[in-house]
Amino acid sequence: MLSIKNLHASIEGTPILRGINLEIKAGEVHAIMGPNGSGKSTLASVLAGREEYEVTEGAVLFQGKDLLEMAPEERAREGVFLAFQYPVEIPGVSSTNFLRTAVNQVREHRGLEALDAVKFLSLMKEKMKLVEIDQKLLSRALNEGFSGGEKKRNEIFQMAMLEPKLSILDETDSGLDIDALKVVSNGVNQLKSAENATIVVTHYQRLLDYIVPDYVHVLYKGQIVKSGTKDLALELEEKGYDWIKEEVESKAIV
Amino acid sequence: MSTLTTQDTFTPILESAPSNFLEQRLQGKDQYLTQGLPALKAEEYKFTLIRKKIEQTISDIRNAHVFDLDRDQVNQSIFPGFDGSVLVFTNGRLNLELSNYDENLSISKISDQQDLPLGSIAKAEKDPFVGLNQAGFPDGVFISVAKKVKIEKPVLLLSFNKSNEGQVIQPRVWIEAGDFAEASFIDHSVSMDDSPYFINKVVEIKGGVNSQLGYYRIQNEGAHAIEVSTLETDIREHSRFTSVNVSLSGDMVRNNLNLNLIGSNSEGNMYGLYLLNGKTHVDNHTNVDHTIPHAESNELYKGILADQSRGVFNGKIFVRQDAQKTNAFQQNNNILLSEDAVVNTKPQLEIWADDVKCSHGCTTGQLDEEALFYLRARGIDKTQAKGLLLYAFAGEVLEHIEEESFRDYCISLVSDRLGSKF
Numbered sequence: 106m107l108s109i110k111n112l113h114a115s116i117e118g119t120p121i122l123r124g125i126n127l128e129i130k131a132g133e134v135h136a137i138m139g140p141n142g143s144g145k146s147t148l149a150s151v152l153a154g155r156e157e158y159e160v161t162e163g164a165v166l167f168q169g170k171d172l173l174e175m176a177p178e179e180r181a182r183e184g185v186f187l188a189f190q191y192p193v194e195i196p197g198v199s200s201t202n203f204l205r206t207a208v209n210q211v212r213e214h215r216g217l218e219a220l221d222a223v224k225f226l227s228l229m230k231e232k233m234k235l236v237e238i239d240q241k242l243l244s245r246a247l248n249e250g251f252s253g254g255e256k257k258r259n260e261i262f263q264m265a266m267l268e269p270k271l272s273i274l275d276e277t278d279s280g281l282d283i284d285a286l287k288v289v290s291n292g293v294n295q296l297k298s299a300e301n302a303t304i305v306v307t308h309y310q311r312l313l314d315y316i317v318p319d320y321v322h323v324l325y326k327g328q329i330v331k332s333g334t335k336d337l338a339l340e341l342e343e344k345g346y347d348w349i350k351e352e353v354e355s356k357a358i359v
Numbered sequence: 360m361s362t363l364t365t366q367d368t369f370t371p372i373l374e375s376a377p378s379n380f381l382e383q384r385l386q387g388k389d390q391y392l393t394q395g396l397p398a399l400k401a402e403e404y405k406f407t408l409i410r411k412k413i414e415q416t417i418s419d420i421r422n423a424h425v426f427d428l429d430r431d432q433v434n435q436s437i438f439p440g441f442d443g444s445v446l447v448f449t450n451g452r453l454n455l456e457l458s459n460y461d462e463n464l465s466i467s468k469i470s471d472q473q474d475l476p477l478g479s480i481a482k483a484e485k486d487p488f489v490g491l492n493q494a495g496f497p498d499g500v501f502i503s504v505a506k507k508v509k510i511e512k513p514v515l516l517l518s519f520n521k522s523n524e525g526q527v528i529q530p531r532v533w534i535e536a537g538d539f540a541e542a543s544f545i546d547h548s549v550s551m552d553d554s555p556y557f558i559n560k561v562v563e564i565k566g567g568v569n570s571q572l573g574y575y576r577i578q579n580e581g582a583h584a585i586e587v588s589t590l591e592t593d594i595r596e597h598s599r600f601t602s603v604n605v606s607l608s609g610d611m612v613r614n615n616l617n618l619n620l621i622g623s624n625s626e627g628n629m630y631g632l633y634l635l636n637g638k639t640h641v642d643n644h645t646n647v648d649h650t651i652p653h654a655e656s657n658e659l660y661k662g663i664l665a666d667q668s669r670g671v672f673n674g675k676i677f678v679r680q681d682a683q684k685t686n687a688f689q690q691n692n693n694i695l696l697s698e699d700a701v702v703n704t705k706p707q708l709e710i711w712a713d714d715v716k717c718s719h720g721c722t723t724g725q726l727d728e729e730a731l732f733y734l735r736a737r738g739i740d741k742t743q744a745k746g747l748l749l750y751a752f753a754g755e756v757l758e759h760i761e762e763e764s765f766r767d768y769c770i771s772l773v774s775d776r777l778g779s780k781f
Contacts, residue, residue: 153736154735155732156732176741177732178735178736178738178739178740178741178744180736181736181738182738187736189733189736192733193729193730193733195727195730195734195748195751196751197751197752197754198747198748203734203737203747204737206739206743206747207734210738210739210740210743211738267737267738
């Protein structure tokens with residue numbers, strides 16, 4: 106589904122990603138871990154099409170198409186979804202109108218007919234249950250005055266509404282208490298299927314107790330320096346990131 | 360380029376003015392001649408070089424004459440869904456035959472009035488354009504709402520303007536509302552041609568005690584229109600006055616809005632939206648004068664500027680020594696959509712009382728890129744995402760229009776513009 110080859114990206118001339126290689130197949134969950142500043146969020150942003158980042162080398166194919174050629178909205182319509190680390194508050198834009206516009210533009214792209222108000226509302230009601238989000242929140246302006254937990258729930262709710270092929274969860278666990286973490290993870294797990302894939306970007310292993318990855322990759326200085334199964338995450342939790350750093354540095358000396 | 364000097368630029372108008380209201384006309388003439396058109400460095404017109412613009416554009420310094428209009432033209436110009444009184448003007452003169460209005464309103468031409476204290480609210484000594492209008496206005500409208508009368512439906516002042524190759528249009532409006540009276544007015548001008556013309560409008564509103572008045576205006580003049588307009592009102596005890604001004608086009612537009620809070624427990628509201636493109640220049644100067652205790656003023660002006668357009672906002676708040684317990688709030692926010700668009704914003708607060716709540720703030724920035732990316736990352740295309748964000752920004756002003764059909768009309772014009780042009 107997603108094939109990343111030798112991806113290099115920089116921001117304002119500073120290289121952040123220095124040759125990422127990653128293959129993701131439908132049905133898989135991949136966790137990207139790594140110390141602060143290793144490039145985890147940059148990878149998520151580059152995949153979603155954030156324009157501040159400049160891709161200097163490499164290629165990304167999504168379902169056989171050149172992802173890097175597409176505008177952010179095209180990527181979303183093709184089925185890439187980024188759950189933001191910091192969802193944006195947008196005063197004056199109603200959550201419901203925003204989501205209806207988004208859902209219908211995505212549907213149009215996929216050759217489906219637009220949902221009318223009634224159908225849209227019933228879809229919303231159905232998906233709201235997944236993340237236990239209160240309807241009152243959705244009658245307010247988009248994310249405005251939402252708590253950290255409410256914003257993250259809203260991200261997963263939007264994900265449920267847009268039915269993406271590839272979901273990228275960027276530090277979705279940050280700022281969540283354990284109850285909210287369970288609710289959000291539960292939502293993600295229910296949306297998992299054999300047809301879609303998930304990338305979980307996280308600093309801590311905690312989230313991976315709830316969203317169990319098939320593969321764990323450790324990102325350090327803009328490269329994937331180690332890959333393994335969920336056991337790798339447990340090892341990281343226990344020993345921290347220093348041993349990985351040491352391992353990388355010693356290889357570099359050799 | 361005209362070689363006329365400041366003093367005699369408008370001499371033909373002063374000399375050809377009608378002979379009624381002679382005393383006021385002479386006073387206006389005197390004030391105009393004393394002050395002259397604003398000089399290049401005049402503080403009040405610092406960012407709006409109106410004199411240069413007038414001298415470059417206006418070739419025929421005479422009042423534009425009345426012209427024929429038919430009912431179809433009037434009907435076509437009334438926005439959809441409007442239900443209320445309609446007063447029709449051609450180049451500032453009231454056309455009673457084409458007007459129809461609520462029988463509770465008292466309406467006449469100014470020339471049919473005898474002892475109207477014109478110039479007692481908008482004073483000629485404060486601004487040369489008020490002086491010019493007072494000296495030379497050809498005619499105007501007198502509107503009166505009697506004591507305790509509530510005009511249920513809005514009153515549309517529908518002005519048709521035709522330049523006749525660069526002539527001058529000087530509308531004059533006098534509105535008075537008795538104690539406990541309620542009414543709202545919608546000011547809408549229609550350009551009949553696209554050649555240059557100069558509008559110099561003065562609206563005076565005298566509100567009674569416990570009155571509730573609204574004055575809503577949309578300015579979508581032709582691309583070559585120069586407009587100076589002054590609206591001034593006295594707000595008395597327990598009264599409320601709300602102005603909403605939406606500027607969409609024109610060459611150079613200057614709006615002077617002056618609210619005098621002269622009775623306690625009164626409220627004055629000023630809302631404005633300027634949505635500009637091309638080379639349009641819009642300058643909003645507002646002035647609220649708190650002279651008595653326990654009054655409130657609220658002000659929110661917002662601008663969205665594209666291309667080489669230019670916006671000016673100057674908001675004065677005076678809180679006089681006696682005006683304790685005043686609440687005065689002012690906000691001006693701008694979004695610049697191009698590198699060449701410019702905004703000059705200046706809050707000006709003079710507070711002499713010590714027990715007051717006053718706040719002001721102004722921001723000028725670009726469209727929030729992070730918000731734009733967020734919307735696009737959900738599949739909304741860039742143009743529509745921009746439109747959504749800008750519309751949300753503008754909507755905060757439009758929601759203060761309390762007349763539904765007019766609000767819908769403004770919303771449709773604004774969202775059309777945000778969807779296509781920007």
